[in-house]
Amino acid sequence: MPEQLIIAIDGPSGSGKSSVSRAVASRLGVGYLDTGAMYRALTWWCLDQGIDLDDRDAVTDAAGDYPLAIGTDPEDPVVQVGDTDVTQAIRTPEVTAAVTKVATNTDVRPILQLAQRDLMAAIAEDTGGCVAEGRDITTVVAPDAHVRILLTASEEARLRRRSTELHGHAEAEAVAATRDSIVKRDAADATVSQFTTASDGVVTVDTSDLDFEGSVDAVLTVVTDRTGRVPR
Ligand SMILES: Nc1ncnc2c1ncn2[C@@H]1O[C@H](COP(=O)(O)OP(=O)(O)OP(=O)(O)O)[C@@H](O)[C@H]1O
């Protein structure tokens, strides 16, 4: 059994990566890293500072020195930039619509990927492990993780979940309003990361027909099978 358990989880938008990863980290008693929150916080910072997201060099410079403090407690993953708590602000439709420009900036990505590796090592040192989730964790950030999972769900299920989360229901109008933030964003993000099919050694967990607890249990089963680690 590895002393410091590293778990990498990738998947498309709305597949349940964040919520499932947090629950998995809690059950294993280890820290959590939401790498999407790092791209979102950088986007928030650029918008706040008046940095033009089309100015690749300016955004790249910002990536190197934005004052990010990312919470790694799966029960309360607070995100702060400078003195501002941006935990809610980075989830607004404005940031969600803009983040793709930052995440597809190929000069920004290596800077955040390096920071993510360092954070994962620090979290594992502190808590005995780390569950990190995003789009390129299994392939680029942590290809040597003890457990690598591609968490998927059908487009229909992902739209239904996000629509329910944002609008309280999944009626046709709400689903249509949600479509861009899932389908368009995934198409753009997929131009720089591989999260639509599993790479070699990555286990696919399809949650289309699972409820939330079922998804958590499916991931924990893979963890136990691969590492012998039993959740609490
Ligand atoms: N198996 C599931 N069944 C039903 N609902 C789920 C399931 N997994 C997650 N959800 C719900 O779906 C919504 C989206 O999940 P979550 O935010 O974790 O997805 P995500 O993959 O992290 O998305 P994004 O990459 O866009 O941040 C949440 O409201 C979550 O509670």
Ligand SMILES: Nc1ccn([C@H]2C[C@H](O)[C@@H](COP(=O)(O)O)O2)c(=O)n1
């Ligand atoms: N490792 C990652 C994590 C996230 N992204 C992109 C994908 C989204 O456009 C954006 C925000 O992610 P979310 O919070 O919706 O999971 O960041 C990425 O390219 N690589």
